Amino acid sequence: MQIYLPIAEISVNIFLILGLGGGVGFLSGLFGVGGGFLITPLLIFYGIPPAVSVATAANQIVASSVSGVFAHWKRGNVDLKMGLVLLGGGIVGSTVGVWVFAWLRSLGQIDLVISLCYVIFLGIIGGMMLFEATRAIFRTRRRGGPIRRSKKHQHSFIHGLPFKMRFYRSGLYISALLPLAIGFFVGMLTALMGVGGGFVMVPAMIYLLGMPTGVVIGTSLFQIIFVTANVTFLQSVQTQTVDVALAILLLIGGVIGAQFGAQFGSRLKAEHLRALLGLLVLSVCLKLLFDLVIEPKDLYSIMPGDL
Amino acid sequence: MSVSMRILMAPILLVALTLALPILALGITAKKASADPLVVDLSNHLVAITTGFTGTKVLLFGAVENEGDVIVTVRGPDQDMVVRRKERKIGIWVNSESARYKNVPSYYASASNRPIDTIAPQDVLIDYRIGLQNQRFVAESDLTDDDHNVYREALVRNMQTAGLFGERPAKISFLSNQLFRTDIHFPANTPTGTYTINVYLVRSGKIVGVKTTPLVVSKTGISAEVYEFAHRYSALYGIIAVIIAVIAGWIASVAFRKR
Numbered sequence: 280m281q282i283y284l285p286i287a288e289i290s291v292n293i294f295l296i297l298g299l300g301g302g303v304g305f306l307s308g309l310f311g312v313g314g315g316f317l318i319t320p321l322l323i324f325y326g327i328p329p330a331v332s333v334a335t336a337a338n339q340i341v342a343s344s345v346s347g348v349f350a351h352w353k354r355g356n357v358d359l360k361m362g363l364v365l366l367g368g369g370i371v372g373s374t375v376g377v378w379v380f381a382w383l384r385s386l387g388q389i390d391l392v393i394s395l396c397y398v399i400f401l402g403i404i405g406g407m408m409l410f411e412a413t414r415a416i417f418r419t420r421r422r423g424g425p426i427r428r429s430k431k432h433q434h435s436f437i438h439g440l441p442f443k444m445r446f447y448r449s450g451l452y453i454s455a456l457l458p459l460a461i462g463f464f465v466g467m468l469t470a471l472m473g474v475g476g477g478f479v480m481v482p483a484m485i486y487l488l489g490m491p492t493g494v495v496i497g498t499s500l501f502q503i504i505f506v507t508a509n510v511t512f513l514q515s516v517q518t519q520t521v522d523v524a525l526a527i528l529l530l531i532g533g534v535i536g537a538q539f540g541a542q543f544g545s546r547l548k549a550e551h552l553r554a555l556l557g558l559l560v561l562s563v564c565l566k567l568l569f570d571l572v573i574e575p576k577d578l579y580s581i582m583p584g585d586l
Numbered sequence: 587m588s589v590s591m592r593i594l595m596a597p598i599l600l601v602a603l604t605l606a607l608p609i610l611a612l613g614i615t616a617k618k619a620s621a622d623p624l625v626v627d628l629s630n631h632l633v634a635i636t637t638g639f640t641g642t643k644v645l646l647f648g649a650v651e652n653e654g655d656v657i658v659t660v661r662g663p664d665q666d667m668v669v670r671r672k673e674r675k676i677g678i679w680v681n682s683e684s685a686r687y688k689n690v691p692s693y694y695a696s697a698s699n700r701p702i703d704t705i706a707p708q709d710v711l712i713d714y715r716i717g718l719q720n721q722r723f724v725a726e727s728d729l730t731d732d733d734h735n736v737y738r739e740a741l742v743r744n745m746q747t748a749g750l751f752g753e754r755p756a757k758i759s760f761l762s763n764q765l766f767r768t769d770i771h772f773p774a775n776t777p778t779g780t781y782t783i784n785v786y787l788v789r790s791g792k793i794v795g796v797k798t799t800p801l802v803v804s805k806t807g808i809s810a811e812v813y814e815f816a817h818r819y820s821a822l823y824g825i826i827a828v829i830i831a832v833i834a835g836w837i838a839s840v841a842f843r844k845r
Contacts, residue, residue, distance in 0.1 A: 281774075283636070283639045283640075283809050284809075285805075285809035285812035286812070290640050290774040338828070341831035345839070346836070349839045391678075504832075508832075512824035512828060514824070515824030515827060521816070521827050523812065523816075526830075526831065527830065530834050571678040572678055577743065577747070579669055579740030579743070580670050580681070581668065581740070581744040582667070582670070583665050583668075584666030584668040
């Protein structure tokens with residue numbers, strides 16, 4: 280059954296889009312990730328204009344983060360103060376990002392920048408995940424012991440920065456500049472790539488800020504809601520590329536898929552899951568890289584000029 | 587069902603139109619008075635893009651009083667187009683040079699009862715701008731003639747790939763010596779706006795009659811309203827999009843709460 284998307288202005292197969300949302304939802308339930316970094320490239324592969332894919336994915340992530348944050352909020356796993364500081368940076372970063380997005384679009388370079396961002400980030404993160412997970416798999420096989428954790432509260436240049444703030448929930452006394460900068464950077468990624476940015480935010484919170492792992496996911500989800508909401512709003516105003524119909528279809532599929540994913544995931548070992556996710560991320564990265572490197576079928580492309 | 591109905595309707599309509607012709611003729615202005623009798627109509631003057639739209643076809647039918655050749659051209663609303671060329675830079679393909687064209691039809695198709703170049707000589711076709719190769723695209727950028735040709739070809743090729751420029755003229759079939767019909771195809775990505783359909787009657791290489799009829803392509807139903815709303819009240823649209831997502835997320839978390 281075909282449905283005409285009002286903003287993307289193309290007909291799509293309704294079951295294919297539902298299936299796409301469901302598949303990514305399954306994976307996000309399985310691996311405990313947002314899935315934005317998979318849904319945007321898949322929409323682009325399907326033929327949805329990149330600009331619409333990115334803006335609509337941001338809208339979809341608002342919903343998936345809201346549904347995820349409740350459980351964490353109830354268990355007190357959200358560091359509100361840290362979340363607000365990250366959010367401050369995130370709002371500024373995503374606003375700048377939407378502006379850069381519109382500017383790149385007028386230059387005809389937005390597709391390239393989106394693809395390059397994906398290749399770089401998916402390549403680094405997928406590679407690291409796969410490397411770390413395979414090491415863990417072999418280590419547990421050999422010794423059966425847990426993985427050595429790095430020392431907490433290491434002192435580095437970070438602790439010399441001004442504007443120190445106390446974050447009681449995380450038990451940290453650090454400069455506000457660092458979470459602001461992380462928020463800003465991830466906000467830019469949200470605007471340019473249509474991702475929640477959890478895959479950058481979570482490691483940054485653990486390794487750069489030194490936050491306890493228990494509050495990381497909840498706090499990251501909390502601030503992602505507002506940053507993606509900001510991107511949805513600004514893209515609607517500036518580029519009119521948010522397709523509500525597409526977002527709703529992805530949502531429905533995603534919500535259902537995530538439930539199956541979560542059930543299935545509890546049967547697999549954590550490091551096996553991470554290795555699988557790493558492989559998946561790397562294959563999306565390679566597909567995007569491949570499309571950039573091989574000679575296109577037609578070297579010329581057209582675009583209406585009245586943008 | 588509707589197409590076969592329309593085919594049946596066509597002769598009836600034609601009879602009605604032919605009867606009405608003398609009356610119509612009185613209303614025709616002086617400069618068109620010399621034109622040969624040529625009657626044309628469409629099965630539908632409005633193509634509605636609804637939520638389930640996957641493309642459609644419109645039947646064009648008409649009658650000539652005396653035998654002749656017929657050419658039909660369909661032209662969508664003009665728009666500016668940017669053509670970009672990719673170049674390899676450090677291993678990846680990057681958009682580099684571009685050219686901007688004004689007054690490019692967003693849709694173009696033609697039809698004729700036999701190959702167009704056997705109906706009329708080239709200079710007549712150029713004068714009336716009949717056929718894809720006789721459309722004049724004005725480049726806004728400074729281009730050499732060679733570059734212009736390459737970009738122009740790329741523009742046409744891309745529009746053809748998108749299904750918006752007809753690859754070759756469609757067939758007009760004559761039911762008798764006087765009645766003719768042809769289908770005009772519109773793909774799923776048909777641009778909206780007012781289209782101009784010109785029907786030319788040609789006799790021994792000279793255009794002896796022209797009829798112009800408009801066709802409107804517009805979005806209707808929910809998708810049209812969503813589009814309108816997104817462009818007119820974009821801030822409100824953004825807020826609503828966020829609210830929908832928040833509610834959907836909340837419902838999902840309640841519905842699938844672990845028991």
